[in-house]
């Protein structure tokens with residue numbers, strides 16, 4: 001069933017939570033899309049898990065467009081959300097709308113995500129006015145890595161917690177259709193979830209959010225960089241892949257692959273007529 005922003009209306013299906021994952025290429029997008037997920041985020045986490053950068057700050061609009069194109073070709077059901085990279089919505093409102101538009105028009109995203117609270121309200125309003133649904137993202141916002149002094153749980157102190165509640169309310173007023181809450185205390189996430197009428201999508205924000213998102217490489221044990229506390233590794237596919245690749249390499253080196261099973265035969269007596 002095709003998911004749209006309507007799937008993300010809180011009142012749509014109170015019984016079931018929203019399940020989202022990231023994807024960055026056609027093959028994985030197809031697999032993930034076949035598993036009943038509600039949304040696929042082409043996150044700027046691609047900078048770390050696909051491009052080998054230390055953080056997300058070097059990801060460009062061209063990187064995002066390239067990967068969103070591939071993902072959207074593989075998705076039939078989930079809502080495809082494209083992440084707006086660092087500096088694509090910070091310089092001017094016009095720039096923000098133009099770049100959001102590129103993710104939709106050139107790449108095929110059906111919604112965009114951007115990081116920030118009260119500081120990005122004008123961008124959210126302008127992008128929504130251009131008829132592009134916006135997913136907001138507060139708490140630990142990785143593009144603010146340098147300002148935050150690293151990847152740290154946010155909103156532990158009263159003032160910061162109140163600011164996040166206020167930010168969530170204002171983002172809803174600005175027109176966001178949902179909000180990612182990243183790495184904040186679970187009680188605060190619950191309070192935010194109860195304070196707004198758009199769904200909260202948690203990552204390291206406890207079980208009371210309206211939905212959850214994970215980076216697929218983390219939950220499948222395919223990324224050997226950071227190992228955040230909030231990630232549950234559902235299967236160690238990374239180790240399984242390494243074993244299969246090692247088996248292949250050894251079989252090639254020992255002359256055990258390919259066998260007749262993987263080889264082709266010449267037609268009838270063709271062998272005798274070869275030069």
Ligand code: KIV
Nearest residue numbers: 022043044045180213
């Ligand atoms: O870039 C990303 O993958 C994200 C998710 C972790 C929410 O922003």
